[in-house]
Amino acid sequence: MSEYRIQGATGEWEVVIGLEVHAQITTNAKLFSGAATAFGAEPNTQVSLVDAAMPGMLPVPNRECIRQAVRTGLAINAKINKWSRFDRKNYFYADLPQGYQISQLYHPLVGEGSIEIQLDDKNPESTKTIGIERIHVEQDAGKLMHDQHPTMSYVDLNRSGVALMEIVSRPDMRSPAEAGAYLAKLRTILRYVGSCDGNMDQGSMRADVNVSVRRPGDPFGTRTETKNVNSVRFVMAVVEQEAKRQVAVIEDGGTVVQETRLYDPDRNETRSMRSKEDAHDYRYFPDPDLLPLELDDAFLEECRASLPELPDAKRHRYETALGLSAYNAGVLTADVETARWFEALLAETAARAKKSEAEVAKQASNWLISELFGALNKLGRSLETSPVSPAAGAELLALVADGTISGSIAKQVLEKMLESGDGAAAIVEREGLKQTSDTGAIEAAIDGILAANADKVEQFKAGKEALFGFFVGQTMKAMQGKANPQLVNELLKKKLG
Numbered sequence: 001m002s003e004y005r006i007q008g009a010t011g012e013w014e015v016v017i018g019l020e021v022h023a024q025i026t027t028n029a030k031l032f033s034g035a036a037t038a039f040g041a042e043p044n045t046q047v048s049l050v051d052a053a054m055p056g057m058l059p060v061p062n063r064e065c066i067r068q069a070v071r072t073g074l075a076i077n078a079k080i081n082k083w084s085r086f087d088r089k090n091y092f093y094a095d096l097p098q099g100y101q102i103s104q105l106y107h108p109l110v111g112e113g114s115i116e117i118q119l120d121d122k123n124p125e126s127t128k129t130i131g132i133e134r135i136h137v138e139q140d141a142g143k144l145m146h147d148q149h150p151t152m153s154y155v156d157l158n159r160s161g162v163a164l165m166e167i168v169s170r171p172d173m174r175s176p177a178e179a180g181a182y183l184a185k186l187r188t189i190l191r192y193v194g195s196c197d198g199n200m201d202q203g204s205m206r207a208d209v210n211v212s213v214r215r216p217g218d219p220f221g222t223r224t225e226t227k228n229v230n231s232v233r234f235v236m237a238v239v240e241q242e243a244k245r246q247v248a249v250i251e252d253g254g255t256v257v258q259e260t261r262l263y264d265p266d267r268n269e270t271r272s273m274r275s276k277e278d279a280h281d282y283r284y285f286p287d288p289d290l291l292p293l294e295l296d297d298a299f300l301e302e303c304r305a306s307l308p309e310l311p312d313a314k315r316h317r318y319e320t321a322l323g324l325s326a327y328n329a330g331v332l333t334a335d336v337e338t339a340r341w342f343e344a345l346l347a348e349t350a351a352r353a354k355k356s357e358a359e360v361a362k363q364a365s366n367w368l369i370s371e372l373f374g375a376l377n378k379l380g381r382s383l384e385t386s387p388v389s390p391a392a393g394a395e396l397l398a399l400v401a402d403g404t405i406s407g408s409i410a411k412q413v414l415e416k417m418l419e420s421g422d423g424a425a426a427i428v429e430r431e432g433l434k435q436t437s438d439t440g441a442i443e444a445a446i447d448g449i450l451a452a453n454a455d456k457v458e459q460f461k462a463g464k465e466a467l468f469g470f471f472v473g474q475t476m477k478a479m480q481g482k483a484n485p486q487l488v489n490e491l492l493k494k495k496l497g
Helices: 063-076 176-193 232-251 295-304 311-318 325-331 337-353 357-379 389-400 406-419 423-432 439-452 454-461 465-478 485-495
Strands: 007-009 011-024 087-090 100-103 113-118 129-139 143-145 154-156 163-169 205-214 224-229 259-263 267-273
Touching: 007 232, 011 232, 063 129, 063 163, 063 176, 063 295, 113 176, 129 176, 176 205, 176 232, 176 311, 176 337, 176 439, 205 232, 205 357, 224 232, 224 267, 232 259, 232 267, 232 325, 295 325, 311 325, 311 337, 325 337, 325 357, 337 357, 337 389, 357 406, 389 406, 406 423, 439 454, 439 465, 439 485, 454 465, 465 485
Parallel strands: 224 259
Antiparallel strands: 007 011, 011 163, 011 205, 087 100, 113 129, 129 163, 143 154, 205 224, 259 267
């Protein structure tokens, strides 16, 4: 990937990017109360007295929220602080009943870590390490709704008190593509760990995008923060548009103002929301209702032992132990559900073939990526909604491997499996799609093809060898695609001399 530069009227500019990602922790209860956290509930039906900030209500930390944040920190090789503390961040807003947010500023739960991103899908060696400054745990605010009434706004406090991890990167990214790769990789890790579902369209993961510009090699410029961006594509668009806007401001003789902005995806532009506050504006102080968090070695060891095989390790294993290409390994490990589906397919395929997983891995991975993904994309579906299960996929692969059907017939069978949900063997039997290895029938078809194309036979014998593919295709067409391709090739070679 080449260096990203913005070409202004007065020369080149470099963009500097940092992301603050808010990830909703996967738990059944909120950070300091027992209220539910299910998405899509009726407004204000998941609000406890603590969430509503009723007088005398005291917060009690949810152990699982702390555990999930620690597991996330371990997954990015971050320092886990055995002693951490909650602070009050004071500000008034209609969806924040307490008048302050319980967060962590001075002593966060998780310290410095890092994430490695891949800059070029075709070059696995093209990587960059993005630093993580910290992960702190905090409670979410509620949600204001402005489109329910022409003159009033409504507040839904279901989200108030929901546990968030704020994952703060260092300003190490230098292009929209790097910012997108970082956010996608972080989402992948969170979904592998199980600490956040990563559903950006539902708001359970969103990014604040910090952007500044400078001349290459100069000190950092003044940054702006674009709030609550909820997709990888939008993050990349924010970086590009905001950087161009800042360059235009500076080159027109203006000054970039440190402020909070919003992104309008319909117009593909950012617009000012409010001036950007600093830490002292929030009057942070230790929350007097909460004791410091103190973690022991046994708790940390349990968190570490509970981690699954993470995406980088899994990708390396697929390449080395299973012999997959770097591209296939990358595709199969990019999402935890894809990896689980592939591994179930692999186990089923190996069991049916009575072979090791390494011996069938290439066949299984190529079919999944090339055939099933392609077919599902045409239908607008995903693996999670696929009517074809790993076991059904393995059944289809077994029919190809034992010669019952050809590869081309397998494509037809897959389409029928996706339409009906029936198994491959049942479809092959019902539709009469079994591959024929009847030498006599194939020879008869070949003889007819050669007789009808005597001129092409002479051309082939005169050296036009590319015509061999024509004869194969015509034979398969005559046999309605059911002829054994290997036999067709062997018999044609024999008859053509």
